Amino acid sequence: MTFELSDRVQAVPPSGIRRFFEIAEERDEVISLGVGEPDFATPWAARDAAITSLEQGKTSYTANRGKRELREAIADYVADRFDLGYDPDEEIIVTAGASEAVDLAFRAFVNPGDTVAIAQPAYISYEPGVIFAGGEVLPVPTREEDDFRLTVEGLEEAGAADADVLVLCYPNNPTGAIMPEEDLEPIAEFAREHDLTVFSDEIYAELTYDGEHTSIASLEGMRERTIVFNGFSKAHAMTGLRLGYALGPADAIGAMNKIHQYTMLSAPTTAQYAALEALDSCDNDVEEMVEEYDRRRRFVLSRFREIGMDVFEAKGAFYCFPEVPEGFTAEEFAEEVLREQGVAVVPGDVFGDVGEGHLRVSYATGLEDLRRALNRIEAFVADHA
């Protein structure tokens, strides 16, 4: 017998990075700038808290929404860092990664046929998430001339006024773009005017190198229409522990919890203990990692300029988004530089058509490797000049 796949599963094409992964596997000595996760280990205090919780046998489910203590710590943290006020009892849900939170939101708020506008280039999971929920994707391109920031003109041109949901991700994966408060204001006004629900993925909020991160939910009249996603994967280097959370008004979080309690029951317990400790005592570790990313960011941007590749001045996350030299598509460049020089980067079109002509280059890799990888890219560009 063969399985008959659901239309929704069939509607999602295979991941654009899979093929590259296979090429990379065949080749030895690949330096990877293709990774979307920190190269640091989780701060020791957080790992130790996880170990202690295991030693104490704390291995049962927690409350569906997550340990109360953790929700309180999250409430304090977002109030302190991002000026966001959420009630730990009703307005916060702890999930298995921000990924689960994003999925819950699509399933809780998108009806079949609803339109979800996604600012692009975008993190690769949003589009499949919308399709799994039965919604329609409306790409909203952002442009390098606007520093890859979303603009009201861009929203209007794309027809987002008629959308039901708008998905934002700043600092952005893959471009490294950020949206300061003055750029978010008109977007917020647009959302209010056209009655859009906003999903704001702020998982890279701590990794903002120029100024402070502003959450769109902190702007006037936005709290009631916004779901904020965040988590511990990036700033706290906890990808494998799978812990994230969502913030929103009580009825919205209640709806997400309805799905969560039947599909996940609760987020990983061990990870919740680690996360609690991460918020409690790991600020210095986060600060050090952010400083290190910032140095690498400057290094990588400056090297691309020396090599003669145009590169956008990324100000957040741990990616930069250079343009491929003339004569290449993004995919050709990514594939050839992998085959010839053993450097793995992700072609920008994976993140939506507007990403064509660009590469996502992650600097979540030690400086020695970055230096070697950029030397190889330099040689590659020189060979093909």
Added chain:
Amino acid sequence: MSEREVLELLRENARYSAADIARMTDLEEDEVEAAIEELEAAGLVRGYQAVVDWDRLEDERVRAEVELNVRLDRETGYDDIAERLARFPQVTALRLVSGDYDFDMEVEGDSIREVSQFISEKVAPVPEITQTVTHYVMTSYKENGIELGDGEDDDRLSYSP
């Protein structure tokens, strides 16, 4: 400010070139060079060394941590004793510390015999030194902030979202 940043980067890896540091800090290359020169001239940066995992070397290299107790008199202070000890090339580090003993001294030599002889013939006889306790280093796990072990391989996938 930037001088501090240059210092931190040199501490992390003294082999970063001025150009690399310039790239990381947004300083100009000649500014970095000037900052390094100044740090050296001011005696803040005293030298550059490799962090070596001696356990991997075939030849024996013996290191010991020595606790020293001293008795001071009117003419001799800690600094005088320290000055005298620090001159020996076998002494790689010397610190006055609080607690049960006075000085914490690191000694290196080619054999246990050589190190023992040095302690018994050169250090112990110093009149102000009342007691020495020698601890030979058996295995070193971390030096100068760098973990020595086998190093963890990066087992992240080469591509991830």
